[in-house]
Amino acid sequence: MKNILLIPALLLCAGSLAQGKDRPLFVRDSLFQTLSERWEIDPEHYLGNFRITPYKPTYIVLTRWTSDTNRQPASFNPDYVAESPLDLNATELRFQISFKTKIIRSFLLRNLDLWVAYTQKSHWQVYNAETSRPFRETNYEPELILNYGMRVPVLGFDLRMAGLSFTHQSNGRSLPLSRSWNRIIFHLAMERENWQVTLRPWIRIPDSDDENPLIEDYYGRMEGIVTRQLGNHLITLEGTHSLRFGPDNRGSLRLGWVFPIDGFLRGHIEVFEGYGETLIDYNHRQFTIGLGLSLVEWR
Structure with a gap:
């Protein structure tokens, strides 16, 4: 747990030192950005190494309501089953922070860059005064990313980047609520005018002590992200899928709408259905x- 928490602190310190006093964190020139602007693909978008830039969305969901509170999380591993129901509210607050920094440009190949990234998502029972407003679940996700920039026409889109990452995700908890x-x-990302499409299939690395058996059959083996810009609004569809059919046809869908409020501050409305909103909920629909x-946001 302590090692995980050191990662964002080290990245922030390194990024702050490299950026200088005249450039703030998460510097942005426009409300919506192209893949090249986000990942420094074209020469005019190079920012240099060790500069902190956005990765996944950074937001705060002030109120999030669920139809089925997971009061007694149960992994398919019998050692990771909560002994008794937890006193949880159906309404809670959720926030996410996510950032990345390029550490090596032209790593082995001219257009191949090496990045490190960190994402943290927390579900906070802030409205649950009876149990002292605990954090229900926090997921920590450091990544090492190889990204190759390109421009290849594909089905009317420009394929702008491809690559892979090594990703660790855990909730930093002890038995029986530990999940990791x-x-x-692997990733492919393409864009066309106001559209962006990202595909992210993955391979799970086997664990000696599997805390979440069959997670691929519930959370999924692939993620797809589609965004559509409509003026100053952004519509996002995120989906995961098990890549199986019949009884193992599972996954999730998240539909989001982002609308302008003031400057770069935007309102955020989302609807989610499926499995794996958090690691503790990987097999809970x-x-x-x-x-x-x-x-x-994603762009």
Whole structure:
């Protein structure tokens, strides 16, 4: 747990030192950015190494309601089953921070860059005064990413980048609520005018002590992200799938709408249905609705 928490602190310190006093963190020139601007693909978008930039969305969902509160989390590993029901509210607050920094440009190949990234998502029972407003679940996700920039026409889109990452994700908890897994995630990302499409299939790295058996059959083996810009609004569809059919046809869908409030501050409304909203919920199906504020989105 302590080692995991050191990662974002080290990245922030390194990024702050490299950026200088005249450039703030998460510097952005426009409300929506191209893949080249986000990943420094074209020469005019190079920012240099060790500069902190956005990765996944950064937001706060002020109220998130679920149709089925997971009061007694149960992994398919019998050692990871909660002994008694937890006193949890159906409504809670959720926030996510996510950033990345390039550490090597032209790593082995001219257009191949090496990045490190960190994402943290927390579900906070802030409205649950009876149990002292605990954090229900926090997921920590450091990544090492290889990204290759390109421009290849594909089905009317420009394929702008491809690569892979080594990803560790865990909730930093002890038995019986501990959950973690490691993956190698491949990615392809393309864009056309106001559209962006990202595909992320993965391979799970086997664990000696599997805390979440069959997670691929519930959370999925692949993720797809589609964004559509409509003026100053952004519609996002995120989906995961097990890549299986019949009884193992599972996954999740998240539909989001981001709308302008002031400057780069935006309103955020989302609807989620399926499995794996958090690691502790990897085999728990639910429907959720959330309303909040967003600073950074997928583009």
